[in-house]
Amino acid sequence: MPGTHPAAIAGAELTAAASLFDCRDCGACCASFRVSFYWAEADALGLPEALVEQLSPWYACLAGTNAASPRCQALQGEVGHCVTCAVYLQRPSPCRELQPGDAQCSKARLAWRLPALVVPSTEKVPGLAAATLPMPAHPARRDRR
Ligand code: SF4
Numbered sequence: 001m002p003g004t005h006p007a008a009i010a011g012a013e014l015t016a017a018a019s020l021f022d023c024r025d026c027g028a029c030c031a032s033f034r035v036s037f038y039w040a041e042a043d044a045l046g047l048p049e050a051l052v053e054q055l056s057p058w059y060a061c062l063a064g065t066n067a068a069s070p071r072c073q074a075l076q077g078e079v080g081h082c083v084t085c086a087v088y089l090q091r092p093s094p095c096r097e098l099q100p101g102d103a104q105c106s107k108a109r110l111a112w113r114l115p116a117l118v119v120p121s122t123e124k125v126p127g128l129a130a131a132t133l134p135m136p137a138h139p140a141r142r143d144r145r
């Protein structure tokens with residue numbers, strides 16, 4: 001639905017977008033925000049030390065994201081074309097929560113001059129709610145700059 005800002009889209013439709021869009025064609029949100037999380041997540045998930053920057057006694061962030069032009073050091077490939085996450089199974093909570101089509105996704109894609117996602121109406125796609133993800137979504141708690 002071109003023209004509809006993703007922030008205004010209902011939760012069910014965001015899930016629909018996540019089920020249809022392959023983030024491996026994008027990666028914008030991995031190169032747009034500081035990705036911070038409670039420091040203990042890094043140990044619990046087994047994130048390599050080199051990928052973790054301590055921000056405070058309580059918070060850490062992914063290396064490369066605490067910069068004027070952030071880009072997670074785990075992101076491989078070219079944003080907007082073909083990307084992969086080198087630590088996908090160990091990615092922290094922000095990376096698991098951000099959904100294709102949500103407000104931060106939209107902001108990241110806009111910053112990279114990528115077109116907004118076209119989120120289909122669930123009414124027009126029978127059975128969409130039960131669809132499975134082609135690839136799980138990306139980061140979530142992104143710090144706004
Ligand atoms: S969540 Fe959005 S910005 Fe992030 S990789 Fe997927 S489509 Fe791109």
Ligand code: SF4
Nearest residue numbers: 030072074075085095
């Ligand atoms: S999904 Fe992977 S590449 Fe993207 S920000 Fe998280 S750890 Fe980095």
